[in-house]
Amino acid sequence: MQRGIRFNRFPRRWLSGTTLLWAAAGLVLAGLLLPLAYLVLRAVETSSGGWSALLRARTLATLGRTLLLSGSVTAVSAVIAVPLAWLTTRTDLPLRRWWAVLTPLPLVIPSYVGAYLMASALGPRGLVQQALEGPLGITRLPDLHGFLGATIILALLTYPYLLLSARAALLKLDPALEEASRSLGHTPWQTFWRVTLPHLRPALGAGSLLVALYALRDFGAVSIMRYDTFTRVIYVQYRSFDRSQAALQALVLVVITLVLVALETRLQGHARYVSAGPGAQRQPPRLALGIWRWPALAFCAGVVVFSLVLPATVLLYWLVRGLAAGEALPALGMATWNSLLASSLGALVTVVAAMPLAILAVRRPGRRTRLLERLTYTLFALPGIVVALALVFFGANYIPLLYQTLPLLVAAYVLLFLPQAAGAVRTALLQIQPQHEEAARSLGRRPWQVMLTITLPLMRPGVVAGASLVFLTVMKELPATLILAPVGFRTLATGVWSAVSEAFFAQAAAPALMIVLLSSLPMALIILHEQKASA
Amino acid sequence: MKPNPVMRLLAAALGLSLAACSPAATSAPQTPVPTAEGSAGGTGNLVVYSGRSESLVAPIIAQFADVTGIDVDVRYGSTPEIAATLLEEGANSPADVFFAQDPGGLGAVAQAGLLAPLPGDVLGAVDARFRSPEGLWVGISGRARVVVYNTETLSPQDLPDDIAAFTDPAWKGRIGWAPTNGSLQAMLTAMRVAWGEDEARAWLEGILANEPIAYENNTAIVAAVGAGEVEVGFVNHYYLYRFLAEEGEDFPARNYFLPGGGPGSLVMAAGAGRLANGKNSTNALKFIEFMLSPVAQQYFSAQTYEYPLVPGVVTQPGLVPLADLNAFDIDMAALADLAGTTALMSEVGVLP
Known part of the structure; x- marks a missing residue:
């Protein structure tokens, strides 16, 4: 248990805040809990044959394959994301800002489109x-299908989860730590392994969990x-109209999720990530890459070419070919507006919903809050269709007034994408010294004033990262x-x-390109602002 | 659905949190308020749940709205997802019409008692095998199962008369198929009906022994056959025409309708049914009647390259008319046991 100064010295005032x-x-x-309740309700209807089908060797083998994929996608994503984050925040990499803007963008490509595009480009x-x-x-390229192809494509589409959280953490990390390490005689390489990387653990943990769970729930790729x-x-069951069996299998995914989350919490331990001294958020000295800049450049270029340029080129090729054949392009105005509206509302409400969870988890650490935090991930590994059907059931039968309205759709986005925001917000909060808040409290500020004037501004990079993650994923969301x-x-994704x-x-090419374009603008603004703020 | 106290509590909590954030949400101009009142003045409105793709049916639905003046709202999705949605919504569904890609989806919704019977003259517009025996839905357009082949390596003379012959080891490594696709599963259901369970299983095992390449859908198969990744593919007939339209006549793939008349020569129906609890049942009926009218039937023939099911409508040039095909003679309703087919496919190891 953390022994730092806590807010307990103001018990009466905080009571109301905590409540x-x-x-x-x-x-x-x-x-x-709604979708879980729905799944249990449906799973109970399963015949006894359903339960034995669940325990068949084939099902267990599928389970093993699924976990293998999830693990390998996470590993490959980390190998791509951590160097990218470090290169774009800590070195004199040429065209650094360009890489910073371009590298998170693959996240906006829906996996069914991304996989289709890569398969059409790289197929035999x-x-x-x-x-x-x-x-x-x-005359024939090696066949990428199967485990290898799925790993590569999912890693190329999901590494931005890790990249964005690692970047946010690196930008918030007090450079004094790394400087101290250097002055004690460590090489940059040793500093990275012994000082920088261990401090990124919460961010990498949160990011890896998102990647691992995304791989579990992905259907398209x-x-x-x-x-x-x-x-x-699960989809095969839905396609043969067997909702009970699908629900039973979805519950298995929920259990796997909870195990993975518990594992991540355990690995995370109870380490503290705030620095004791005053510390400062400022631009660390950039490491001169020297001759290493060329392999670094080739690495960044390679990642961007495969994850972004290749799919975008195929889209452009389709578009041009269609135009040349005299096809009329669809009008995109309304779909664009709807996409922007749904994504912005989804991002805003999800971040607001994540706040109380993150604050409780970080500032009131304990058994209950830890449980609460784990529960936010419950739905994240479920295919979108499962959560959507649960809301159909409750919406149509219990709250018909809200059924098929924008608020219920936004609620679905919150349930689906909460962990993306919660992880980022929590990581940001972990790096804020409680002393700042305590000082403000002792100077007579009320808790909500502290929240607005101290905590939120300090959390901004993390909150913005969380909101942009949700924005980008809502932009491509389909089943719900x-x-x-x-x-x-209609949205661009539909x-x-x-x-x-x-x-x-x-x-298809016109709206898909529009999604990439629309998502890159906010991404560019966020990254450029981030860099200016820390410069 | 029976209300359950726990559910009610959870739903109330969700409703509460939604109400809390709805001021921000409803200020948006694009939020249409659900119009539950139905035809209040004018020609009223209609809510269509379409399992058929927007790019295929939006133009003809727009034409229906123009001609009748009815305000039509359409929700698009894939047929299984829309069917699952209808099943979850139950009696509270806002839908008036279910326009489905295949009889499987219609069958599942009909079996749950959610469809209202259609009048005899509507049902009578199409052949008896293309409608529900209980009169709960009617076929609108026909889609034939074909073998698409690469014209650079094969000609029609190289292809067998019957789908059964593809288990011959000579076809090893040359076949593409889509085991998760509803139409392929419908063909397998037809095999189970025609040949019996054992022979259908033997066919699946024979195909599997020939190491077919599994694709996600018909589109991917046609693309792969055109690119020469595989030489033949089991698909529905109309996908090829979109490739010919986008890539030109020299796209090296063509369709082959199996002349044997067995389950491989299946013609399936995409159809529509009327929701029993729909609020605009008159308009729903008008919609279905319109889709069976010569204008709409002509549209399906000319624009989506499907078979018109109403006799007397001209088939797209280049397609052998339905009447001249030696199609497998089966009631669409006999194809309803999709769950049995997917169970068999899982046992054999074709599906996960």
Whole structure:
């Protein structure tokens, strides 16, 4: 248990604040429990055959494959994300800002589109092969499908989770620590391993968990890469209209999630990440890469080419080919507006919902808050369709007035993406010294004033990172948007889906490119602002 | 659905938190208030749940709205997801019509007692095998199972008469298919009906022994056949025409309708049903009647390259008319046991 000074010295005033926090957290928790209640309700209807089907060797093998994929995607993502975060915040890498803006962008590519694009580009006889056949006479590229293909594609689409949280943590890390290490004779390499990396543990833990759980719930990439995971099993059940069996299997995913979350909490331990001294958030001296700048540059370029340039090129190719064939492009105005609206509301409400959970977890550490924190992840590994159908059931039958309205859709986004915001907000809060808040309190500020004038401004990078994560993922969200949006509410993502599923590639390319474009603008602003603030 | 106190409490909590954030949300101009009142003056409105893709049916639905003056709202999704949504909504569904890609989705919703019977003249517009025996839904357009083949390596003479022949080891490594696709599963259901459980299983095992490449959907199969990744693929007939439209006539793949008349020569129906608890049942009926009218049937033939199901409507040039196909003779309703088919596929190891 942490022994630092705590707020207990103001018991009476804080009582009300804490109660309010718990009330808010309880409300969010109730929302999170709804889909679980629904799953239990449906799973109970399962015949006894359903239970034995669950324990079949095949199902267990699928489970093993799923966990293997989740682990490998996390590892590959870390190998991509940690160097990128360090290079773009701590070195004199050429074109640093460009890389900082470009590298998180693959997150906005929906995995079913990303996988489709990479498969069409890199398939045995895909676009890359066709380009190589003329000059080099290559008639077939090695087949990427299966475990390898699924790992590569999911890692390329999910490493931004780790990258964004690692960047936010690096920017907040007091450079004095690294300077002290250097002055004690450590090389930059030793400093990175012994000082920087250990301090990134909370951020890397939160980011890795998101990547691991995303890999568990992904449907698009694994189906296109033909790798059978648990999510595919659930979809097969839904497609044959067996909701009970699907619910039972979804509950298995929930259990796996809770185990992974507990594992992450254990690895995290009870370490403290605030520095005792005054510390300062300022620009650390940038390490001169020297001759190493060229491999570093090649690494950044390689990641961006495969995760962003390649898919974008295929989209542009489809668009141009369609235009050349005289196809009319879809009007995107309304879909663009709807996408922006849904994503902004989703990001805003999710961050607000994450606040009380994160504050309780960090400032009131204890068994109850730890449990609360773990529970935020319960739904994150569930395929979107499961959460969406749960809200259909409750919405249509218990709150018909709100059913198929924007507020219920936003609620679905909150339930689906809460952990993305909660992890980022919590990490930001962990790095703020409670003394700042205590000083303000002792000077007579009320708790909410402290919150507004001290805590929130200090948390800003983390909060912005969390909000932008949610914004980007809502932008591409599909199952909940299709089912729960107000009738007639089309977004860019539904436009892409509708066209791709029926092989109208040019019609799909325009909204897909619009998603990438729209997401890069806020991303550029955030990154540039972040760098200016820390300069 | 029986209200349950715990559920009610949880739902109330969610409702409360939603109400708390709705001021921000409802200020947005794009939030249509759900119109539950139905036809109050004018020609009223209609809510369609479409398991058929927007890019395929939006133009003809717009035409329906223009002609009738009815205010039509459409929710698009995939047929299984829309069906699952209807099942969860139960009696409280806002939908008036379910427009589905395949009989499986309609069957599941009909079985839950959510569809209202259609009048005899509507049902009578199509052949008996393309409608529900209980009169709960009616087929709108036909989609044929075909073998798509690469024209650079194969010609029609190289292809067998019957789907059964593809278990021959000569086809090893040359086949593409989509085990998770609803239409393929419908064909397998037809095999179980026609050949019996054992022979259907033997066919699956035979195909599996030929190491087919599994794709996510029909589109991916047609693309792969065109690119020469595989030589033949089991697909629905209309996907090819979109590739021909986008990539030109020299796209090296063509369709082959199996002439044997077995389950491989299946013609399936996409259809529509009317929700029993819909608030605009008159308009729902108008919608279904319109989709069976010559205008709409002509649209499906010309724009989506499907088969018109109403006799007398001209089939797209280049497609052999439905009447001239030696199609497998089966009631669509016999294809309802999708769960049995997916169970068999899981046992054999085709599905996870």
